[in-house]
Amino acid sequence: MSSAFSWYIIIGTVGSMLACFWLVVWTNRQRASSEEIKESESHVWDEDVRELNNPLPMWWLWLFILTLIWGGGYFLYYPGLGSFGGLGSWSQEEQYLKEVAAAESRYGPMFAQYGSMDAEQLVNDPTALNIGKSLYSNYCAQCHGSSALGGRGFPNLTDDAWLYGGEPAQIEHSIVSGRNGIMPPLAAVFADEAEIDAMVTYVQNMPEGMDATSPAHSKYMMLCIACHGPDGKGNQALGAPSLVDNDWLYGSSAAEIRKSIVEGRNGVMPAHGNLIGADRARILTAYVYKLSR
Ligand code: HEC
Numbered sequence: 518m519s520s521a522f523s524w525y526i527i528i529g530t531v532g533s534m535l536a537c538f539w540l541v542v543w544t545n546r547q548r549a550s551s552e553e554i555k556e557s558e559s560h561v562w563d564e565d566v567r568e569l570n571n572p573l574p575m576w577w578l579w580l581f582i583l584t585l586i587w588g589g590g591y592f593l594y595y596p597g598l599g600s601f602g603g604l605g606s607w608s609q610e611e612q613y614l615k616e617v618a619a620a621e622s623r624y625g626p627m628f629a630q631y632g633s634m635d636a637e638q639l640v641n642d643p644t645a646l647n648i649g650k651s652l653y654s655n656y657c658a659q660c661h662g663s664s665a666l667g668g669r670g671f672p673n674l675t676d677d678a679w680l681y682g683g684e685p686a687q688i689e690h691s692i693v694s695g696r697n698g699i700m701p702p703l704a705a706v707f708a709d710e711a712e713i714d715a716m717v718t719y720v721q722n723m724p725e726g727m728d729a730t731s732p733a734h735s736k737y738m739m740l741c742i743a744c745h746g747p748d749g750k751g752n753q754a755l756g757a758p759s760l761v762d763n764d765w766l767y768g769s770s771a772a773e774i775r776k777s778i779v780e781g782r783n784g785v786m787p788a789h790g791n792l793i794g795a796d797r798a799r800i801l802t803a804y805v806y807k808l809s810r
Protein backbone atom coordinates (compact mmCIF):
# COMPACT_ATOMS: atom_id res chain seq x y z
CA MET A 518 0.00 0.00 0.00
CA SER A 519 1.43 3.39 -0.93
CA SER A 520 1.90 5.76 1.99
CA ALA A 521 -0.41 8.36 0.40
CA PHE A 522 -3.20 5.80 0.24
CA SER A 523 -2.45 4.73 3.79
CA TRP A 524 -2.79 8.34 5.00
CA TYR A 525 -5.96 8.73 2.98
CA ILE A 526 -7.47 5.82 4.91
CA ILE A 527 -6.15 7.01 8.29
CA ILE A 528 -7.44 10.55 7.80
CA GLY A 529 -10.80 9.32 6.52
CA THR A 530 -11.27 6.89 9.40
CA VAL A 531 -10.06 9.11 12.24
CA GLY A 532 -11.85 12.10 10.72
CA SER A 533 -15.21 10.32 10.64
CA MET A 534 -14.78 9.05 14.18
CA LEU A 535 -14.04 12.59 15.38
CA ALA A 536 -17.01 13.87 13.41
CA CYS A 537 -19.29 11.32 15.10
CA PHE A 538 -17.93 12.35 18.47
CA TRP A 539 -18.50 16.01 17.67
CA LEU A 540 -22.07 15.27 16.52
CA VAL A 541 -22.88 13.45 19.76
CA VAL A 542 -21.49 16.31 21.84
CA TRP A 543 -23.06 19.01 19.70
CA THR A 544 -26.59 17.57 19.80
CA ASN A 545 -26.32 17.51 23.58
CA ARG A 546 -24.49 20.72 24.23
CA GLN A 547 -27.46 22.20 26.03
CA ARG A 548 -30.13 19.92 27.39
CA ALA A 549 -33.33 21.93 27.54
CA SER A 550 -35.89 21.03 30.16
CA SER A 551 -38.85 19.14 28.81
CA GLU A 552 -41.12 22.14 29.53
CA GLU A 553 -39.01 24.44 27.36
CA ILE A 554 -39.03 21.92 24.57
CA LYS A 555 -42.79 21.60 24.67
CA GLU A 556 -43.12 25.36 24.39
CA SER A 557 -40.57 26.07 21.73
CA GLU A 558 -40.24 23.25 19.24
CA SER A 559 -43.36 21.21 19.34
CA HIS A 560 -45.28 20.70 16.19
CA VAL A 561 -48.92 19.86 16.55
CA TRP A 562 -50.68 17.71 14.02
CA ASP A 563 -54.34 16.86 13.73
CA GLU A 564 -55.06 19.10 16.68
CA ASP A 565 -53.56 16.99 19.42
CA VAL A 566 -50.75 14.85 18.06
CA ARG A 567 -47.65 16.58 19.38
CA GLU A 568 -44.15 16.03 17.99
CA LEU A 569 -41.46 16.67 20.58
CA ASN A 570 -37.72 16.95 20.28
CA ASN A 571 -36.58 15.16 23.43
CA PRO A 572 -32.85 14.77 23.93
CA LEU A 573 -31.40 11.23 23.90
CA PRO A 574 -31.52 9.52 27.29
CA MET A 575 -28.13 9.64 29.00
CA TRP A 576 -27.57 5.87 28.89
CA TRP A 577 -28.04 5.93 25.14
CA LEU A 578 -25.67 8.82 24.74
CA TRP A 579 -23.06 6.90 26.75
CA LEU A 580 -23.53 3.89 24.49
CA PHE A 581 -22.53 6.06 21.54
CA ILE A 582 -19.51 7.36 23.38
CA LEU A 583 -18.52 3.86 24.47
CA THR A 584 -18.71 2.55 20.89
CA LEU A 585 -16.45 5.39 19.81
CA ILE A 586 -13.95 4.57 22.55
CA TRP A 587 -14.16 0.87 21.65
CA GLY A 588 -13.56 1.70 17.99
CA GLY A 589 -10.55 3.84 18.89
CA GLY A 590 -9.09 1.05 21.03
CA TYR A 591 -9.72 -1.49 18.28
CA PHE A 592 -7.88 0.61 15.71
CA LEU A 593 -4.96 1.01 18.10
CA TYR A 594 -4.69 -2.71 18.80
CA TYR A 595 -5.58 -4.34 15.47
CA PRO A 596 -4.43 -3.46 11.96
CA GLY A 597 -6.98 -1.30 10.16
CA LEU A 598 -5.66 2.25 10.04
CA GLY A 599 -3.90 2.33 6.69
CA SER A 600 -0.65 0.43 6.89
CA PHE A 601 -0.34 0.83 10.69
CA GLY A 602 -0.03 -2.75 11.97
CA GLY A 603 -1.64 -2.17 15.38
CA LEU A 604 0.00 -2.35 18.81
CA GLY A 605 -1.04 -6.00 19.25
CA SER A 606 0.85 -7.01 16.08
CA TRP A 607 -1.99 -9.34 15.21
CA SER A 608 -2.10 -10.75 11.69
CA GLN A 609 -4.41 -13.08 9.86
CA GLU A 610 -1.50 -15.20 8.74
CA GLU A 611 -0.07 -15.56 12.24
CA GLN A 612 -3.46 -16.54 13.63
CA TYR A 613 -3.82 -19.13 10.88
CA LEU A 614 -0.35 -20.54 11.58
CA LYS A 615 -1.16 -20.71 15.30
CA GLU A 616 -4.34 -22.63 14.61
CA VAL A 617 -2.53 -24.99 12.27
CA ALA A 618 0.14 -25.58 14.93
CA ALA A 619 -2.54 -26.22 17.56
CA ALA A 620 -4.32 -28.71 15.29
CA GLU A 621 -1.00 -30.36 14.47
CA SER A 622 -0.11 -30.86 18.13
CA ARG A 623 -3.57 -32.24 18.77
CA TYR A 624 -3.89 -34.59 15.78
CA GLY A 625 -0.21 -35.04 14.86
CA PRO A 626 0.46 -37.92 17.26
CA MET A 627 -2.63 -39.73 16.02
CA PHE A 628 -1.59 -39.32 12.38
CA ALA A 629 1.95 -40.37 13.28
CA GLN A 630 0.66 -43.56 14.87
CA TYR A 631 -1.08 -44.49 11.59
CA GLY A 632 1.77 -43.16 9.48
CA SER A 633 4.04 -45.81 10.98
CA MET A 634 1.72 -48.64 9.90
CA ASP A 635 1.55 -50.31 6.47
CA ALA A 636 -1.33 -49.46 4.16
CA GLU A 637 -2.23 -53.18 4.17
CA GLN A 638 -2.66 -53.02 7.96
CA LEU A 639 -4.57 -49.76 7.84
CA VAL A 640 -7.24 -51.11 5.49
CA ASN A 641 -8.45 -53.21 8.42
CA ASP A 642 -8.60 -50.26 10.80
CA PRO A 643 -12.03 -48.59 10.64
CA THR A 644 -10.83 -45.46 12.50
CA ALA A 645 -7.98 -44.94 10.05
CA LEU A 646 -10.37 -45.42 7.12
CA ASN A 647 -12.76 -42.88 8.60
CA ILE A 648 -9.97 -40.37 8.92
CA GLY A 649 -8.97 -41.22 5.35
CA LYS A 650 -12.48 -40.49 4.22
CA SER A 651 -12.51 -36.99 5.67
CA LEU A 652 -8.98 -36.30 4.41
CA TYR A 653 -10.20 -37.43 1.02
CA SER A 654 -13.12 -34.97 1.07
CA ASN A 655 -10.76 -32.16 2.06
CA TYR A 656 -7.96 -32.73 -0.39
CA CYS A 657 -9.07 -34.97 -3.24
CA ALA A 658 -12.81 -34.77 -3.81
CA GLN A 659 -12.68 -31.56 -5.83
CA CYS A 660 -10.88 -33.42 -8.62
CA HIS A 661 -11.72 -37.11 -8.20
CA GLY A 662 -15.33 -36.53 -7.12
CA SER A 663 -16.96 -37.03 -3.74
CA SER A 664 -17.39 -40.77 -4.38
CA ALA A 665 -13.97 -41.04 -6.07
CA LEU A 666 -15.62 -42.02 -9.35
CA GLY A 667 -13.55 -39.44 -11.18
CA GLY A 668 -14.62 -37.53 -14.26
CA ARG A 669 -13.34 -36.54 -17.65
CA GLY A 670 -9.56 -36.34 -17.28
CA PHE A 671 -9.71 -37.32 -13.60
CA PRO A 672 -9.27 -41.03 -13.01
CA ASN A 673 -11.81 -43.14 -11.18
CA LEU A 674 -10.12 -44.40 -8.01
CA THR A 675 -12.66 -47.12 -7.22
CA ASP A 676 -12.15 -49.41 -10.20
CA ASP A 677 -9.24 -51.62 -11.14
CA ALA A 678 -8.10 -49.66 -14.18
CA TRP A 679 -4.94 -47.86 -13.10
CA LEU A 680 -2.80 -45.42 -15.02
CA TYR A 681 0.11 -45.81 -12.64
CA GLY A 682 -0.77 -48.94 -10.69
CA GLY A 683 -3.06 -49.83 -7.81
CA GLU A 684 -0.60 -51.36 -5.36
CA PRO A 685 -0.14 -49.33 -2.15
CA ALA A 686 3.39 -48.22 -3.09
CA GLN A 687 2.20 -46.94 -6.48
CA ILE A 688 -0.85 -45.20 -5.03
CA GLU A 689 1.31 -43.56 -2.38
CA HIS A 690 3.75 -42.41 -5.03
CA SER A 691 0.89 -40.84 -7.01
CA ILE A 692 -0.29 -38.99 -3.91
CA VAL A 693 3.05 -37.87 -2.49
CA SER A 694 5.00 -36.99 -5.63
CA GLY A 695 2.19 -36.33 -8.05
CA ARG A 696 1.97 -37.60 -11.64
CA ASN A 697 2.12 -36.03 -15.04
CA GLY A 698 0.75 -38.05 -17.94
CA ILE A 699 2.28 -37.07 -21.26
CA MET A 700 0.55 -38.11 -24.43
CA PRO A 701 2.35 -36.17 -27.17
CA PRO A 702 0.37 -34.41 -29.90
CA LEU A 703 0.79 -36.63 -32.95
CA ALA A 704 -1.06 -34.80 -35.73
CA ALA A 705 2.22 -34.33 -37.60
CA VAL A 706 2.91 -38.04 -38.03
CA PHE A 707 -0.18 -38.66 -40.14
CA ALA A 708 -0.15 -38.00 -43.87
CA ASP A 709 -3.73 -36.78 -44.05
CA GLU A 710 -7.09 -36.54 -42.28
CA ALA A 711 -8.16 -39.92 -43.61
CA GLU A 712 -5.22 -41.57 -41.90
CA ILE A 713 -6.18 -39.91 -38.63
CA ASP A 714 -9.79 -41.05 -39.06
CA ALA A 715 -8.61 -44.62 -39.66
CA MET A 716 -6.52 -44.47 -36.47
CA VAL A 717 -9.46 -43.12 -34.47
CA THR A 718 -11.70 -45.94 -35.66
CA TYR A 719 -8.96 -48.44 -35.00
CA VAL A 720 -8.45 -47.19 -31.42
CA GLN A 721 -12.18 -46.98 -30.78
CA ASN A 722 -12.48 -50.66 -31.70
CA MET A 723 -9.41 -51.79 -29.79
CA PRO A 724 -11.43 -53.13 -26.82
CA GLU A 725 -13.08 -55.59 -29.24
CA GLY A 726 -9.70 -56.75 -30.51
CA MET A 727 -6.87 -55.18 -32.44
CA ASP A 728 -7.67 -55.39 -36.13
CA ALA A 729 -4.40 -56.49 -37.74
CA THR A 730 -5.83 -55.97 -41.24
CA SER A 731 -6.42 -52.25 -40.69
CA PRO A 732 -3.76 -49.97 -42.19
CA ALA A 733 -3.86 -48.12 -38.85
CA HIS A 734 -2.59 -51.29 -37.15
CA SER A 735 0.89 -51.01 -38.61
CA LYS A 736 0.92 -47.34 -37.78
CA TYR A 737 -0.02 -48.23 -34.18
CA MET A 738 2.78 -50.78 -34.08
CA MET A 739 5.16 -48.05 -35.16
CA LEU A 740 4.00 -45.00 -33.24
CA CYS A 741 2.05 -46.08 -30.21
CA ILE A 742 3.43 -49.36 -28.88
CA ALA A 743 6.32 -47.66 -27.11
CA CYS A 744 3.85 -46.31 -24.58
CA HIS A 745 0.56 -48.16 -25.00
CA GLY A 746 2.21 -51.56 -25.52
CA PRO A 747 2.01 -54.14 -28.31
CA ASP A 748 -1.15 -55.58 -26.76
CA GLY A 749 -2.63 -52.11 -26.10
CA LYS A 750 -2.66 -52.69 -22.36
CA GLY A 751 -0.70 -49.53 -21.58
CA ASN A 752 2.36 -48.97 -19.46
CA GLN A 753 2.07 -48.01 -15.82
CA ALA A 754 5.63 -46.74 -15.63
CA LEU A 755 4.58 -43.98 -18.06
CA GLY A 756 0.97 -43.63 -17.03
CA ALA A 757 -0.09 -44.67 -20.53
CA PRO A 758 -3.59 -46.06 -20.18
CA SER A 759 -4.77 -49.38 -21.52
CA LEU A 760 -6.66 -48.81 -24.76
CA VAL A 761 -8.29 -52.24 -24.74
CA ASP A 762 -10.21 -52.11 -21.47
CA ASN A 763 -13.14 -49.91 -22.56
CA ASP A 764 -12.33 -47.54 -19.71
CA TRP A 765 -11.66 -44.12 -21.14
CA LEU A 766 -10.08 -41.32 -19.20
CA TYR A 767 -11.17 -38.69 -21.68
CA GLY A 768 -14.25 -40.37 -23.18
CA SER A 769 -14.95 -42.99 -25.81
CA SER A 770 -16.39 -40.77 -28.55
CA ALA A 771 -14.51 -40.46 -31.83
CA ALA A 772 -14.12 -36.73 -31.18
CA GLU A 773 -12.36 -37.26 -27.82
CA ILE A 774 -10.11 -40.03 -29.11
CA ARG A 775 -9.23 -37.87 -32.09
CA LYS A 776 -8.42 -35.00 -29.76
CA SER A 777 -6.16 -37.23 -27.65
CA ILE A 778 -4.21 -38.28 -30.75
CA VAL A 779 -4.08 -34.94 -32.56
CA GLU A 780 -3.58 -32.53 -29.67
CA GLY A 781 -2.12 -34.85 -27.05
CA ARG A 782 -3.11 -34.98 -23.39
CA ASN A 783 -1.37 -33.79 -20.30
CA GLY A 784 -3.16 -34.87 -17.12
CA VAL A 785 -1.56 -33.53 -13.95
CA MET A 786 -1.96 -34.99 -10.49
CA PRO A 787 -0.40 -32.39 -8.17
CA ALA A 788 2.15 -33.62 -5.61
CA HIS A 789 0.55 -33.63 -2.17
CA GLY A 790 3.54 -34.70 -0.04
CA ASN A 791 4.44 -31.21 1.17
CA LEU A 792 0.85 -30.19 1.63
CA ILE A 793 -0.40 -33.08 3.74
CA GLY A 794 2.77 -34.73 5.07
CA ALA A 795 3.81 -38.38 5.02
CA ASP A 796 1.46 -39.62 7.76
CA ARG A 797 -1.70 -38.36 6.16
CA ALA A 798 -0.50 -39.58 2.76
CA ARG A 799 -0.19 -43.08 4.26
CA ILE A 800 -3.74 -42.94 5.63
CA LEU A 801 -5.04 -41.73 2.25
CA THR A 802 -3.13 -44.50 0.49
CA ALA A 803 -4.95 -47.05 2.61
CA TYR A 804 -8.27 -45.33 1.98
CA VAL A 805 -7.80 -45.30 -1.82
CA TYR A 806 -6.46 -48.87 -1.81
CA LYS A 807 -9.56 -49.99 0.09
CA LEU A 808 -11.86 -48.08 -2.28
CA SER A 809 -10.55 -49.94 -5.26
CA ARG A 810 -11.13 -53.39 -3.81
C1 HEC B 1 -6.12 -30.77 -9.02
C2 HEC B 1 -6.80 -32.01 -9.22
C3 HEC B 1 -6.40 -33.20 -8.38
C4 HEC B 1 -6.34 -33.30 -7.01
C5 HEC B 1 -6.61 -32.23 -5.96
C6 HEC B 1 -6.01 -34.67 -6.72
N1 HEC B 1 -5.84 -35.35 -7.88
FE1 HEC B 1 -5.29 -37.28 -8.02
N2 HEC B 1 -5.14 -37.10 -10.04
C7 HEC B 1 -5.51 -36.00 -10.76
C8 HEC B 1 -5.30 -36.24 -12.17
C9 HEC B 1 -5.60 -35.30 -13.33
C10 HEC B 1 -4.76 -37.55 -12.27
C11 HEC B 1 -4.35 -38.27 -13.55
C12 HEC B 1 -2.99 -37.82 -13.95
C13 HEC B 1 -2.67 -38.28 -15.35
O1 HEC B 1 -3.55 -38.18 -16.22
O2 HEC B 1 -1.54 -38.73 -15.55
C14 HEC B 1 -4.69 -38.06 -10.90
C15 HEC B 1 -4.20 -39.31 -10.57
C16 HEC B 1 -4.29 -39.86 -9.30
C17 HEC B 1 -3.91 -41.20 -8.97
C18 HEC B 1 -3.37 -42.24 -9.93
C19 HEC B 1 -4.54 -42.96 -10.53
C20 HEC B 1 -4.14 -44.09 -11.43
O3 HEC B 1 -5.01 -44.50 -12.18
O4 HEC B 1 -3.00 -44.54 -11.36
C21 HEC B 1 -4.19 -41.40 -7.63
C22 HEC B 1 -3.98 -42.67 -6.82
C23 HEC B 1 -4.71 -40.14 -7.14
N3 HEC B 1 -4.75 -39.23 -8.16
C24 HEC B 1 -5.11 -39.94 -5.85
C25 HEC B 1 -5.40 -38.68 -5.33
C26 HEC B 1 -5.61 -38.42 -3.94
C27 HEC B 1 -5.63 -39.45 -2.82
C28 HEC B 1 -5.81 -37.08 -3.82
C29 HEC B 1 -6.00 -36.28 -2.55
C30 HEC B 1 -4.85 -36.23 -1.68
C31 HEC B 1 -5.75 -36.51 -5.16
N4 HEC B 1 -5.50 -37.52 -6.04
C32 HEC B 1 -5.91 -35.17 -5.44
C33 HEC B 1 -6.01 -34.82 -10.26
C34 HEC B 1 -6.06 -34.50 -8.91
Ligand code: HEC
Nearest residue numbers: 698699700740741744756757765766767768777782783784
Ligand atom coordinates in the same frame (compact mmCIF):
# COMPACT_ATOMS: atom_id res chain seq x y z
C1 HEC C 1 5.15 -41.03 -25.27
C2 HEC C 1 4.18 -42.02 -24.90
C3 HEC C 1 2.91 -42.10 -25.75
C4 HEC C 1 2.82 -42.33 -27.10
C5 HEC C 1 3.93 -42.49 -28.12
C6 HEC C 1 1.40 -42.41 -27.38
N1 HEC C 1 0.66 -42.22 -26.24
FE1 HEC C 1 -1.33 -42.14 -26.08
N2 HEC C 1 -1.19 -41.64 -24.13
C7 HEC C 1 0.00 -41.59 -23.42
C8 HEC C 1 -0.28 -41.18 -22.07
C9 HEC C 1 0.73 -41.01 -20.95
C10 HEC C 1 -1.67 -40.98 -22.00
C11 HEC C 1 -2.46 -40.50 -20.78
C12 HEC C 1 -2.45 -38.98 -20.78
C13 HEC C 1 -2.94 -38.38 -19.52
O1 HEC C 1 -2.87 -39.04 -18.47
O2 HEC C 1 -3.40 -37.23 -19.55
C14 HEC C 1 -2.20 -41.29 -23.31
C15 HEC C 1 -3.54 -41.21 -23.66
C16 HEC C 1 -4.05 -41.63 -24.86
C17 HEC C 1 -5.45 -41.68 -25.16
C18 HEC C 1 -6.59 -41.31 -24.24
C19 HEC C 1 -7.04 -42.57 -23.53
C20 HEC C 1 -8.25 -42.40 -22.66
O3 HEC C 1 -8.45 -43.29 -21.81
O4 HEC C 1 -9.00 -41.42 -22.79
C21 HEC C 1 -5.55 -42.18 -26.43
C22 HEC C 1 -6.83 -42.43 -27.21
C23 HEC C 1 -4.22 -42.42 -26.90
N3 HEC C 1 -3.32 -42.07 -25.93
C24 HEC C 1 -3.92 -42.93 -28.16
C25 HEC C 1 -2.64 -43.01 -28.65
C26 HEC C 1 -2.34 -43.40 -30.00
C27 HEC C 1 -3.34 -43.84 -31.02
C28 HEC C 1 -0.99 -43.31 -30.15
C29 HEC C 1 -0.17 -43.58 -31.38
C30 HEC C 1 -0.59 -42.87 -32.55
C31 HEC C 1 -0.46 -42.87 -28.87
N4 HEC C 1 -1.48 -42.70 -28.01
C32 HEC C 1 0.86 -42.65 -28.62
C33 HEC C 1 1.26 -41.84 -23.90
C34 HEC C 1 1.57 -42.04 -25.22
